[in-house]
Amino acid sequence: MTRTFFRAAWLALALIAFTVPVSPAHAADATPHMKGLWLTTDYPSVTARGGDSTTVKIKLQNYGLAPEKVALSVEGVPAGWKAMILGGGAPVSAAMPATDDNVQLSLRIDTPVGLTSGTQTITLRAKSASASAAIPIDVTIGQALPAKLVLKAKNPSLIGNAKTSFEFQFNVANQSDRDLIVKFAAQAPRGFQTSFMEAYGSQEISSIPIEAGKDKDLKVKVQPPSQIAANSYPVAIQVSAEDATADTSMVMQITGQSQLKITGQDGRLSTAAVAGTASPVALTLSNDGSAPAQDISITASPPTDWKVTFTPDKVAALGPGEKLDVQAQLTPSAKAVAGDYMTTFRASGTGGDSSSADIRVTVSTSTLWGIVGVGIVAIALLIAVGAVARFGRR
Amino acid sequence: MARRSGSVFTGCGTVFLKELADHLGSGRMRILEWLVLLTGIGAVYTAIQDLKTTTSQDPFLFLRLFTNAHDPLPSFMAVLGFLIPLVAIGLGFDAVNGEFNRRTMSRILAQPVYRDALLMGKFFAGLATLAVALVSLWLLIIGLGLIMLGVPPSGEEVMRGGAFLVVSLAYGGLWLALAMLCSVIFRAPATSALSALGLWLLMSVLWPLLSRFLTEAIFPTTQLTLLTGPSYNQIVFQQMLARLSPNTLFAESLLGILDPSTRALGPVFMTQLEGAVMGNPLPLGQSLLLIWPQVTGLIAGVIVMFVAAYIVFQRQEVRA
Numbered sequence: 188m189t190r191t192f193f194r195a196a197w198l199a200l201a202l203i204a205f206t207v208p209v210s211p212a213h214a215a216d217a218t219p220h221m222k223g224l225w226l227t228t229d230y231p232s233v234t235a236r237g238g239d240s241t242t243v244k245i246k247l248q249n250y251g252l253a254p255e256k257v258a259l260s261v262e263g264v265p266a267g268w269k270a271m272i273l274g275g276g277a278p279v280s281a282a283m284p285a286t287d288d289n290v291q292l293s294l295r296i297d298t299p300v301g302l303t304s305g306t307q308t309i310t311l312r313a314k315s316a317s318a319s320a321a322i323p324i325d326v327t328i329g330q331a332l333p334a335k336l337v338l339k340a341k342n343p344s345l346i347g348n349a350k351t352s353f354e355f356q357f358n359v360a361n362q363s364d365r366d367l368i369v370k371f372a373a374q375a376p377r378g379f380q381t382s383f384m385e386a387y388g389s390q391e392i393s394s395i396p397i398e399a400g401k402d403k404d405l406k407v408k409v410q411p412p413s414q415i416a417a418n419s420y421p422v423a424i425q426v427s428a429e430d431a432t433a434d435t436s437m438v439m440q441i442t443g444q445s446q447l448k449i450t451g452q453d454g455r456l457s458t459a460a461v462a463g464t465a466s467p468v469a470l471t472l473s474n475d476g477s478a479p480a481q482d483i484s485i486t487a488s489p490p491t492d493w494k495v496t497f498t499p500d501k502v503a504a505l506g507p508g509e510k511l512d513v514q515a516q517l518t519p520s521a522k523a524v525a526g527d528y529m530t531t532f533r534a535s536g537t538g539g540d541s542s543s544a545d546i547r548v549t550v551s552t553s554t555l556w557g558i559v560g561v562g563i564v565a566i567a568l569l570i571a572v573g574a575v576a577r578f579g580r581r
Numbered sequence: 582m583a584r585r586s587g588s589v590f591t592g593c594g595t596v597f598l599k600e601l602a603d604h605l606g607s608g609r610m611r612i613l614e615w616l617v618l619l620t621g622i623g624a625v626y627t628a629i630q631d632l633k634t635t636t637s638q639d640p641f642l643f644l645r646l647f648t649n650a651h652d653p654l655p656s657f658m659a660v661l662g663f664l665i666p667l668v669a670i671g672l673g674f675d676a677v678n679g680e681f682n683r684r685t686m687s688r689i690l691a692q693p694v695y696r697d698a699l700l701m702g703k704f705f706a707g708l709a710t711l712a713v714a715l716v717s718l719w720l721l722i723i724g725l726g727l728i729m730l731g732v733p734p735s736g737e738e739v740m741r742g743g744a745f746l747v748v749s750l751a752y753g754g755l756w757l758a759l760a761m762l763c764s765v766i767f768r769a770p771a772t773s774a775l776s777a778l779g780l781w782l783l784m785s786v787l788w789p790l791l792s793r794f795l796t797e798a799i800f801p802t803t804q805l806t807l808l809t810g811p812s813y814n815q816i817v818f819q820q821m822l823a824r825l826s827p828n829t830l831f832a833e834s835l836l837g838i839l840d841p842s843t844r845a846l847g848p849v850f851m852t853q854l855e856g857a858v859m860g861n862p863l864p865l866g867q868s869l870l871l872i873w874p875q876v877t878g879l880i881a882g883v884i885v886m887f888v889a890a891y892i893v894f895q896r897q898e899v900r901a
Contacts, residue, residue, distance in 0.1 A: 490852070520853070528858060528859040560877035
């Protein structure tokens with residue numbers, strides 16, 4: 188019995204020894220040294236332009252008081268100015284912060300138009316039954332920072348041919364203190380198509396909002412006309428927002444490119460041929476590009492056992508805008524079945540430039556066997572005549 | 582044996598007109614025509630019902646009247662392939678022996694009519710009767726198509742229809758000449774009719790099977806052919822055997838004429854079809870060229886049969 192009691196006393200002592208040093212520290216966190224109502228804000232002094240409105244974020248803090256109604260009021264509002272207390276987006280005139288908690292408020296101040304300078308102090312007061320607080324806010328009328336845009340091109344010079352779609356990436360930074368809607372304009376030579384897009388977007392845009400201090404990656408896509416001569420072409424882009432503009436210019440180096448085109452003469456894409464007999468197919472080879480085509484070879488992919496020869500079958504060079512008549516001799520297989528066939532004629536130059544034309548060949552078979560058939564019938568008739576001659580008439 | 586003298590056609594016209602009148606008035610002919618008419622109209626009517634429900638565009642709508650088969654009934658083309666020989670045999674099986682049996686042969690030949698003129702007159706009369714039946718049936722079908730489909734046939738369709746008539750007539754002529762040959766050989770009309778009909782059954786029903794068995798006997802089935810299918814030679818041989826039957830020739834000819842997209846009637850290598858635009862109709866000339874061997878076979882068959890009948894007839898004693 189005594190032993191049991193002794194043990195219990197020990198345990199109680201140990202518990203006290205552990206808990207006692209902890210509890211004061213805990214109490215220091217929970218209960219502040221101060222007690223009362225406070226109004227606080229991050230920036231108690233703001234700048235606004237005349238006619239603008241500015242909003243100050245304010246916290247009503249309750250330290251160690253029981254929750255109670257706190258009446259809010261604004262003092263020192265100059266004539267012509269307007270000040271309004273907003274809580275949760277709506278005008279309020281009282282707040283009720285819980286113990287050791289705060290309520291977010293904002294003070295909206297509308298400055299009159301035409302004011303250019305001067306500082307006014309507006310005081311926000313909070314008053315409850317047991318405590319009160321006040322915060323003076325200085326509003327300085329002055330000039331805001333002008334809008335400023337910075338435009339940087341990532342690759343100011345691109346090389347390509349007339350079929351290339353040039354994509355110039357650029358970066359627009361809004362180095363002003365407010366959000367801006369930035370508009371784009373591009374100046375390209377006549378016939379060039381320009382379109383602005385976000386760097387990883389595909390939708391064409393004409394303006395984009397950029398937040399204060401942020402930047403955006405954009406691109407301008409330039410499609411040169413397909414018949415453009417080889418040269419360097421400048422493209423100037425300009426971004427503007429409000430009164431700020433920025434521009435930069437970029438260069439497209441367009442190299443010439445050949446563009447072969449093969450087609451039937453006068454656009455005809457059908458021809459007729461007799462099985463086993465050569466028949467001519469007239470083709471036209473032209474270069475619609477901006478540079479001469481080199482080492483052009485003309486080939487065909489006809490069905491098996493068909494023969495196709497070309498005169499000429501190789502062309503050393505064909506200048507831009509030039510035309511050349513090519514004569515093909517098409518010989519369908521002697522065993523070809525009558526009907527329509529598709530044959531592809533192809534002209535290919537250096538650098539992957541090639542063109543093909545599908546020509547429909549109507550194959551008819553030789554009438555030789557038809558004549559043989561007539562011969563067989565004739566032989567049968569001869570037999571009839573022979574029989575009459577042999578047996579005579581009775 | 583006297584040498585021939587005078588025109589081949591002396592007396593031929595008289596025999597022709599008389600025989601034609603006999604044929605067109607005979608009860609046998611009437612029964613046969615009703616048979617052909619009813620089956621033909623039935624086949625075409627169901628084909629029209631089928632065509633009315635098809636909405637796809639078809640440049641050869643009228644030709645479908647001949648080739649379209651609706652389930653219980655065969656196509657008009659198949660009906661004709663079966664019935665034309667029947668009509669032709671019906672017209673020709675007692676052409677010569679009937680005269681003997683009626684004891685009118687010696688009377689006819691007592692007139693200034695030669696035997697070849699008699700035979701030819703009878704043959705052409707039969708052919709003309711067949712032609713009258715076929716043309717009227719053909720016109721009936723076109724008319725039925727016009728009324729029920731509501732579109733006129735194109736020029737090429739009419740041309741192909743005409744070619745179809747010519748081929749049908751050649752096919753009928755072959756069976757007519759064969760029936761006349763039987764009528765010359767056999768004195769009893771029943772024997773003649775039976776042998777002609779037997780031959781007809783052999784050619785239309787048994788010959789396709791026989792040609793397959795014969796081919797298999799010559800090209801026995803081996804492990805290889807089981808795997809790869811029949812060889813080219815085997816297919817060609819079987820087709821050659823099958824083409825000995827006029828039914829095959831007729832069916833192939835009609836296929837070439839009435840289905841313009843038919844490009845070949847024999848085996849075709851894949852290499853021959855490379856690059857081909859399938860399903861495209863051939864021009865009429867090419868279609869005719871395609872079926873020309875078959876038509877040649879039919880026409881030559883008609884002549885050979887007729888000559889055989891002539892030779893046998895010439896060697897017969899009439900005065901019995």
